[in-house]
Amino acid sequence: MSHVIEPAASGRAKCRGCKNTIAKGELRFGERLPNPFADGEMTIWFHLQCAAWRRPESLGEILDDFRDQLDDADVLAAAVDAGIRHRRLERIAGIERAPSGRARCRACREAIAKDEWRISLEFFEEGMFNPSGFIHTKCASDYFETTDIMDRIIHFAGNLEAKDIEDIRKHIA
Numbered sequence: 001m002s003h004v005i006e007p008a009a010s011g012r013a014k015c016r017g018c019k020n021t022i023a024k025g026e027l028r029f030g031e032r033l034p035n036p037f038a039d040g041e042m043t044i045w046f047h048l049q050c051a052a053w054r055r056p057e058s059l060g061e062i063l064d065d066f067r068d069q070l071d072d073a074d075v076l077a078a079a080v081d082a083g084i085r086h087r088r089l090e091r092i093a094g095i096e097r098a099p100s101g102r103a104r105c106r107a108c109r110e111a112i113a114k115d116e117w118r119i120s121l122e123f124f125e126e127g128m129f130n131p132s133g134f135i136h137t138k139c140a141s142d143y144f145e146t147t148d149i150m151d152r153i154i155h156f157a158g159n160l161e162a163k164d165i166e167d168i169r170k171h172i173a
Contacts, residue, residue, distance in 0.1 A: 003029065003030060003032055004030040005027055006030065007028070008024050010024055013028070014045070015028075015046050015050050016050075017046050017047065017156070018155065018156055027048055027070070028048065029045070031044050031045075031046065031055055036126050036127060042127065044127055048070070048072075049075075052075075052076045052083065056079065056080040056082075056083030056084050060084065082148065086145050086146050089146070089149065091123060092152045093122040094156040094158070095117055096117075096120060096157070097118070098113065098114055098115060098134075101114040103133070103134050105135045106121065106134065106135050106143070107139035107142060110136070112134055116136070116137075119134060119140060120134055120156075121135065141172070150168070
């Protein structure tokens with residue numbers, strides 16, 4: 001099984017990392033895995049940046065082979081290196097305000113208060129990302145062992161307003 005970087009043949013595939021469509025002609029990363037439902041293998045697709053953040057080891061296996069085709073190869077390589085050094089970074093799936101006070105932080109085990117920012121986590125298992133809980137923004141540096149997470153959070157959160165981004169930045173720092 002060998003992973004691949006190639007232009008999207010159509011605009012129908014969705015990125016497994018951010019769940020947005022990959023535009024026709026855009027370079028994408030295909031991770032080839034054993035098919036758990038039938039014989040053979042399957043390919044799951046990612047935007048290159050999403051793959052660097054959510055599947056750093058897999059992208060890292062082939063990144064050097066495609067370096068001359070990529071304008072942002074150094075940026076992707078840095079994201080891959082950070083993901084490999086800090087294993088939990090690939091779990092970041094976004095950020096949201098807690099709709100209730102029932103969830104507990106995976107880092108400190110304390111309740112996350114209603115309307116408090118919480119970072120969503122997902123684990124990758126059998127070719128799928130599965131929700132795995134939340135952490136407080138104040139626990140992020142201990143849990144991820146770095147505070148360099150804002151780009152990932154903003155990317156996977158979708159549409160955040162500038163005031164929300166500044167508020168989150170204060171809580172993480």
